[in-house]
Amino acid sequence: MSKKVIIVGGVAGGASAAARLRRLDETAHIIMFERDEYISFANCGLPYYIGNTIQDRSKLIVQTPEAMTKRFNLDIRTRSEVISIDPDAKKVTVRSLEHGTYEETYDALVLSPGARPIRPELPGIDLPHIYSVRNIPDTDRIKQQVISPDTRSAIVIGGGYIGVEMAENLKLAGLEVTLVQSGPQIMNSFDPEMAGMLAKEMEEQGVQLILNDKVRSFKEHGVQVEALLESGQTLHSDIVILAVGVAPDTGFLTGSGIKLGARGHIQVNEALETNVEGVYAVGDAVEIHAGNGKTAIPLAGPANKQGRIAADRIAGLSTTYSVSQGTSIIKVFDVTGAQTGLSEKTLKLLGLAYHAVYIHPNAHAAYYPGATPLTMKLLFDSEGKILGASAVGRTGVDKRIDDIAAVLHFGGTVTDLTELDLAYAPPFSSAKDPVNMLGYVAENVVTGKTTVYVSEDLQNRNPDTTLLVDVRSELEHQNGHIPDSVNIPVDELRDRLSELDRNKEIWVYCQVGLRGYTSARILQQHGYRVRNLTGGYKTYMMNKFEPKKPDRKEAPTEIGQKPESPAKEKGSGTESRSSSAVTASPASVPVVEKESSIPEGMPIHANMKLDACGLSCPGPLVEAKQAMDGLAAGQILHITATDPGFYEDVQSFARMSGHEVLSVDKQPNGQISAHLKKEGAKQAAVPSLQNESQAFARPEGTTMVVFSGDLDKAIASFIIANGAAASGKKVTLFFTFWGLNILRKTEPVDVKKNFMGRMFGMMMPRGSRKLGLSRMNMLGAGSKMIRSVMKRSNISSLEELMETAVSQGVELVACQMSMDVMGIKHEELIDGVKIGGVGYYLGQADQSGINLFI
Numbered sequence: 001m002s003k004k005v006i007i008v009g010g011v012a013g014g015a016s017a018a019a020r021l022r023r024l025d026e027t028a029h030i031i032m033f034e035r036d037e038y039i040s041f042a043n044c045g046l047p048y049y050i051g052n053t054i055q056d057r058s059k060l061i062v063q064t065p066e067a068m069t070k071r072f073n074l075d076i077r078t079r080s081e082v083i084s085i086d087p088d089a090k091k092v093t094v095r096s097l098e099h100g101t102y103e104e105t106y107d108a109l110v111l112s113p114g115a116r117p118i119r120p121e122l123p124g125i126d127l128p129h130i131y132s133v134r135n136i137p138d139t140d141r142i143k144q145q146v147i148s149p150d151t152r153s154a155i156v157i158g159g160g161y162i163g164v165e166m167a168e169n170l171k172l173a174g175l176e177v178t179l180v181q182s183g184p185q186i187m188n189s190f191d192p193e194m195a196g197m198l199a200k201e202m203e204e205q206g207v208q209l210i211l212n213d214k215v216r217s218f219k220e221h222g223v224q225v226e227a228l229l230e231s232g233q234t235l236h237s238d239i240v241i242l243a244v245g246v247a248p249d250t251g252f253l254t255g256s257g258i259k260l261g262a263r264g265h266i267q268v269n270e271a272l273e274t275n276v277e278g279v280y281a282v283g284d285a286v287e288i289h290a291g292n293g294k295t296a297i298p299l300a301g302p303a304n305k306q307g308r309i310a311a312d313r314i315a316g317l318s319t320t321y322s323v324s325q326g327t328s329i330i331k332v333f334d335v336t337g338a339q340t341g342l343s344e345k346t347l348k349l350l351g352l353a354y355h356a357v358y359i360h361p362n363a364h365a366a367y368y369p370g371a372t373p374l375t376m377k378l379l380f381d382s383e384g385k386i387l388g389a390s391a392v393g394r395t396g397v398d399k400r401i402d403d404i405a406a407v408l409h410f411g412g413t414v415t416d417l418t419e420l421d422l423a424y425a426p427p428f429s430s431a432k433d434p435v436n437m438l439g440y441v442a443e444n445v446v447t448g449k450t451t452v453y454v455s456e457d458l459q460n461r462n463p464d465t466t467l468l469v470d471v472r473s474e475l476e477h478q479n480g481h482i483p484d485s486v487n488i489p490v491d492e493l494r495d496r497l498s499e500l501d502r503n504k505e506i507w508v509y510c511q512v513g514l515r516g517y518t519s520a521r522i523l524q525q526h527g528y529r530v531r532n533l534t535g536g537y538k539t540y541m542m543n544k545f546e547p548k549k550p551d552r553k554e555a556p557t558e559i560g561q562k563p564e565s566p567a568k569e570k571g572s573g574t575e576s577r578s579s580s581a582v583t584a585s586p587a588s589v590p591v592v593e594k595e596s597s598i599p600e601g602m603p604i605h606a607n608m609k610l611d612a613c614g615l616s617c618p619g620p621l622v623e624a625k626q627a628m629d630g631l632a633a634g635q636i637l638h639i640t641a642t643d644p645g646f647y648e649d650v651q652s653f654a655r656m657s658g659h660e661v662l663s664v665d666k667q668p669n670g671q672i673s674a675h676l677k678k679e680g681a682k683q684a685a686v687p688s689l690q691n692e693s694q695a696f697a698r699p700e701g702t703t704m705v706v707f708s709g710d711l712d713k714a715i716a717s718f719i720i721a722n723g724a725a726a727s728g729k730k731v732t733l734f735f736t737f738w739g740l741n742i743l744r745k746t747e748p749v750d751v752k753k754n755f756m757g758r759m760f761g762m763m764m765p766r767g768s769r770k771l772g773l774s775r776m777n778m779l780g781a782g783s784k785m786i787r788s789v790m791k792r793s794n795i796s797s798l799e800e801l802m803e804t805a806v807s808q809g810v811e812l813v814a815c816q817m818s819m820d821v822m823g824i825k826h827e828e829l830i831d832g833v834k835i836g837g838v839g840y841y842l843g844q845a846d847q848s849g850i851n852l853f854i
Helices: 011-024 043-050 065-072 136-146 161-172 192-204 300-314 344-350 397-409 414-419 434-446 455-460 474-479 494-499 514-524 536-542 619-629 646-657 711-726 737-743 755-763 778-792 798-807 816-822 838-846
Strands: 004-008 029-034 061-063 075-078 080-086 091-096 100-105 108-111 115-117 130-132 153-157 176-180 208-210 215-221 224-229 234-237 239-242 246-248 279-281 286-290 293-295 328-332 335-341 355-359 374-380 386-393 466-470 505-509 530-533 608-611 636-641 660-666 672-677 701-706 730-735 811-815 834-836 848-853
Touching: 004 011, 011 029, 011 065, 011 108, 011 300, 029 080, 043 136, 043 161, 061 065, 065 075, 108 300, 130 136, 136 239, 153 161, 153 224, 153 234, 161 176, 161 192, 161 239, 161 328, 176 234, 192 208, 192 328, 192 335, 192 374, 192 386, 192 536, 224 239, 279 300, 328 397, 335 397, 344 374, 344 386, 355 434, 374 397, 374 414, 374 434, 374 536, 386 397, 386 414, 397 414, 397 434, 414 434, 455 536, 505 514, 505 536, 514 530, 514 536, 530 536, 608 619, 619 636, 619 646, 619 711, 636 646, 646 660, 646 672, 646 711, 701 711, 701 737, 711 730, 711 778, 711 798, 730 737, 737 811, 737 816, 811 816, 816 834
Parallel strands: 004 029, 004 108, 029 075, 108 279, 130 239, 153 176, 153 239, 176 208, 466 505, 505 530, 608 636, 701 730, 701 848, 730 811, 811 834
Antiparallel strands: 080 091, 091 100, 115 246, 215 224, 224 234, 286 293, 328 335, 335 386, 355 374, 374 386, 636 672, 660 672
């Protein structure tokens, strides 16, 4: 006799159980009850349909009742709700729109009722424009309002997965969005510093964040909804999305004898069986083992696995559901966040001992174009067993967390991470993958090679017993540092050990942790007690994130009113053009705004496309100038670059060279895309301001006196020179005294010199390849290091920068007086160098708007 199996609920858990059971048992009578008309849909894709990322609604429907019935021979009854269960009689009571109320018996029962959105009991909660997101009908109602021309703003209540995804997609749909979160961070399952990176991305994309505040009430405000917060702030919007969490939809089990947890979740064992024999439960409504306790994980992945296992058990297989790790991932505009295992917050709550380390590697080889950074965090115990991990970045986050999740699943250690043999090629990873690197850093902690501290420890640091040392460069320290820290660069550390008090524990830090580790190893081997800030100053600053307060002066309109110049055209998902292509300008130069020559909304057709990705400054500008020089007036160049500074540089380049910026924007993949239109002959004078009778003529040249012969200053000189030349300026570099060494030929030249000239020649570096650094030269090792770093980072060498400068028409002038003093002859200088005196320099400087001394 065939077995009769009833499945309560479809979607992930129920539909998976039904399909699996049929594949195992062709004779079973399988009945699925679903209160709605959709039995299997992509509930995780609903926000993306609202935001128009998914444009075809039908793609959300995974299976229809008709298709699933035909494929799996199921008895599917939609719009039929199970309202009670009698386990003793093995029957359920069903309320059907078509057949009324009736009873159905079973041999085995699978409960997959899911979870329902929480709707707090607040005044005004039932106003018509306040929505929750659970199913297809909910989504249809929200979509209809979002696409209405009268809908311009939205408030999202709740900063979890659904809240964040809805905020992103409502913003992409063209609405002004405010997210209100009751706690101090969004994405509560993440640790605060990692969640802060996601919050920062939301803010940068134009979502207003309000943290540590709750809604007290709602009421009508004309055609809008008014939300009153506990802080007293009042918000107005056209639509409100409730995403404050979910609760198990298990009210129908009251009186059934099936055990429920404290929050109403169904309690199950490793076979996913309840305390009642023959009754199984899966999906969002069940309470499962995770880590050292029990929890509910309302995610599609676990629900699908659980549905399969419940079917196995009914079919007589001995499959079990292992402890869940809670591996999850979220897209937040152009950034991805992912995690697996226990968070640091959970470990503290459970009272478990642990260590934490951070790293900030590139997602793939730095020298390959498009490399973007990751932030990764690993939690492990004193024996090295992995407890949890999280990561945030633009690319490569998913595979790194999946790697660690696999090791965690099998009870692996940090050493296992170091030994993983992972796929490598420059476009995808580094020879030492970030996962391997994370393992190395953690292994150093476990084996005692280093002792680390975290940003939180700084709050309790005793300055009487510890000394905080910044081992970064002086420039980095000046740009920002942890209070009360002294600056001793790592390369000077061995020579300055006497400045450190041996009676104090030394707390070192650098930018990301690597130089700090090197410093810690140096100090440890010289007898110091030392700790290193894991993740460095970058991690310290991650802990400092706070959302911006609304600027009432810049945004005088209420939320819900149409902004003067919206960042995005509603529903288009593309950047709109500003009427003023360039707004930044030197204070001394009057700026006349002009309308874009391309009508707003019209696509831009480029006459030439240029890929400058992977080039570092000034490479993209040089490429842009050369390309623009080859275009005719009125033609358009489309250029893409990955150098972060290019976003501002290209606008300055266009302003100085008289071209028009049609568009410039940052792409999700980290590229910067710009369209430039070549104008006619550049005017020598800037148009006069109103009420001014005289036009302002601006000198167009750039002159630099290069006095220094240090490698780093020479590089800076030629970077500036190339950038200025690429912007259309006449550039003159006047080399004097030690700067002449930059222009010397590398090979000896047979020329007649007096004794002093020969002495100078022997003591001074011969040519650009022999130059030392102004600081941290370390007998030439510093120069080799900086050249190596430039090569790996795809930055032009000094010699390449010099060649480019000459090809762009940069004038190289050697000071005759300095040559005479130092015994340098014209024959010793590289080709193309002009000899001049002070008078020549002053003449060029008189025609220049910029004069620099290096």
